[in-house]
Amino acid sequence: MAIARVIYTVRDAKGKDATTEVKLPEALGLAGLTDWAILFATILNDFTSGRIRKCQLTLEVALSEFTSNLLEDNSDVEEVGAFEFVTADGERVKMNVPGMQNSATVGNSDDLDQTDVQTAAIITAMTAGITTATNSTLVQPCSIAEDDIVDVLFAREVHRNSGKRRSY
Amino acid sequence: MPVAVVCTFGFTDAKGKSSSTEVKIPNGLTITDMVDFAIGFGQTLIEFTGARLTSCSISLTIDLSTATIRSTPQAVSDVEDKVLVTATDLDGFPIRMNVPTHREFLAIDGTDQYDDTLPEVAAFIAVFESGITIGATEIKPFSKYGNDAAQVDNVREIFRRRKAR
Numbered sequence: 231m232a233i234a235r236v237i238y239t240v241r242d243a244k245g246k247d248a249t250t251e252v253k254l255p256e257a258l259g260l261a262g263l264t265d266w267a268i269l270f271a272t273i274l275n276d277f278t279s280g281r282i283r284k285c286q287l288t289l290e291v292a293l294s295e296f297t298s299n300l301l302e303d304n305s306d307v308e309e310v311g312a313f314e315f316v317t318a319d320g321e322r323v324k325m326n327v328p329g330m331q332n333s334a335t336v337g338n339s340d341d342l343d344q345t346d347v348q349t350a351a352i353i354t355a356m357t358a359g360i361t362t363a364t365n366s367t368l369v370q371p372c373s374i375a376e377d378d379i380v381d382v383l384f385a386r387e388v389h390r391n392s393g394k395r396r397s398y
Numbered sequence: 399m400p401v402a403v404v405c406t407f408g409f410t411d412a413k414g415k416s417s418s419t420e421v422k423i424p425n426g427l428t429i430t431d432m433v434d435f436a437i438g439f440g441q442t443l444i445e446f447t448g449a450r451l452t453s454c455s456i457s458l459t460i461d462l463s464t465a466t467i468r469s470t471p472q473a474v475s476d477v478e479d480k481v482l483v484t485a486t487d488l489d490g491f492p493i494r495m496n497v498p499t500h501r502e503f504l505a506i507d508g509t510d511q512y513d514d515t516l517p518e519v520a521a522f523i524a525v526f527e528s529g530i531t532i533g534a535t536e537i538k539p540f541s542k543y544g545n546d547a548a549q550v551d552n553v554r555e556i557f558r559r560r561k562a563r
Contacts, residue, residue: 233540236460240498242469248477248498253540260429262532264460269530271465276518279475280499282467284459289429290431295437296444305448307409307417328409328417329449348446355442356421362434369423369435376402376424392415 232256232290236267237314238274239284250274252283256289263287305329311342311349312388315356325356326390334386342385353382401459403435403534407443408453416452419443421429432456475499481512482522482556485526487541493526500555512553523550 234256239249252270253264267285293299307328314355315323336343343349356379359370370378402422410416421439423432433456440454444511477498485493506513516522526547529536 233542233544239452242475242499243471244476246477248480250495250497252399252495253542254537255540255544256429258532258537262537265532266486266530266537267460268462268465269420270460270525271467273521273525274497275465275467277481277495277501277504277522278499280477281469281471281473281475282462282465285462287458287460289433289434289456289525291436291440291456293451295433295453296440296451297455299411299444299451301412301450302448303412305411305450306413307411307415307449310417311446321423325419325421327419327447329411329444329447331446331448334446348442351442352446357441360435360438360442362431362435362438364430365428367427367431367434369431371421371425371439372402372424374402374422376422392411392417 232292234263235288235290236270237286237288238264238271239277239286241283242279242280260287265269284387303329305331307392308389309386311350311352311385313356313385314383315353315371315379316381316383317373318380319373319377321373321375321377322383323371323373323379326388327352328392330387332387340386342383342387344382344385349385353385357381403432403456403458404434406437406455406457407436407440408447409443409447410452411449417449418453418522431502432458471499472501474502477531478557478559480556480558482552482554483522483526483550484552485539485547487543487545487548489542489543489545491543491545493539493541493547494559496556501546505555510554512555514553519553523553525552
């Protein structure tokens with residue numbers, strides 16, 4: 231059975247944060263998980279002396295859902311496909327994809343070939359969204375403020391130390 | 399302001415180095431739609447990269463404005479002063495929960511053990527042993543093996559350096 235994790239961030243009097251988590255059945259659904267997390271927050275509040283400042287729900291997606299997920303011999307996560315997009319409100323959103331293949335660039339430049347099938351697929355997924363398989367819902371990527379991404383500004387190869395990549 | 403849902407994709411390359419990327423999607427979707435999107439987008443990333451996808455998760459922020467929680471930490475609170483809750487699931491596998499910011503009056507005088515006759519402690523234990531009612535169903539926390547919690551074995555104060563639990 232799929233497991234959802236509810237993670238509470240607690241802040242103390244000195245301003246330090248720490249987290250604690252509870253695992254729940256994902257089958258409870260989003261509304262049920264949210265209700266449970268809110269009810270438990272009140273119980274947790276009485277049990278602790280800090281301030282619960284954040285509650286995050288995390289769902290894991292099984293890797294068995296993906297196909298052709300193979301490791302190439304020369305792959306390097308420090309070779310990054312750097313994309314920059316713009317939202318309807320003009321906000322810029324960056325995305326750094328680790329492990330890009332050198333064949334994705336145009337000639338001797340760092341620019342990614344946006345007509346390349348794999349690169350074009352990422353740009354289309356970011357700017358036009360993806361229609362979900364089960365419910366045929368169009369899901370449109372967005373900025374942190376939930377403004378829809380509408381266009382790509384550039385896509386190019388960069389080199390970055392390995393580590394967590396974020397979009398902004 | 400609502401904060402977007404974050405889909406995080408972790409990759410590992412041929413040298414064993416790891417890195418990740420994120421994409422944000424709006425709130426208001428069902429779990430099925432969020433998972434389907436993550437699968438579709440992750441598959442697009444797999445086609446683009448030579449690294450292997452090694453993790454995929456979806457994180458969303460839960461609004462606690464309707465929960466009854468304090469707005470400021472108590473003066474003596476310290477996230478390194480914790481409560482260790484140990485429980486077992488239906489198959490006897492352990493469940494451990496480190497809860498930051500211990501409350502001194504909940505421990506039995508002169509010991510690290512929590513007093514399970516106090517309502518704050520009893521309510522916490524009841525979550526594991528009886529669950530929280532959602533709809534008409536009592537929902538208990540899971541172990542990492544996907545089993546319901548069965549009983550709480552011990553609740554006591556401990557000290558741990560601050561980090562994500």
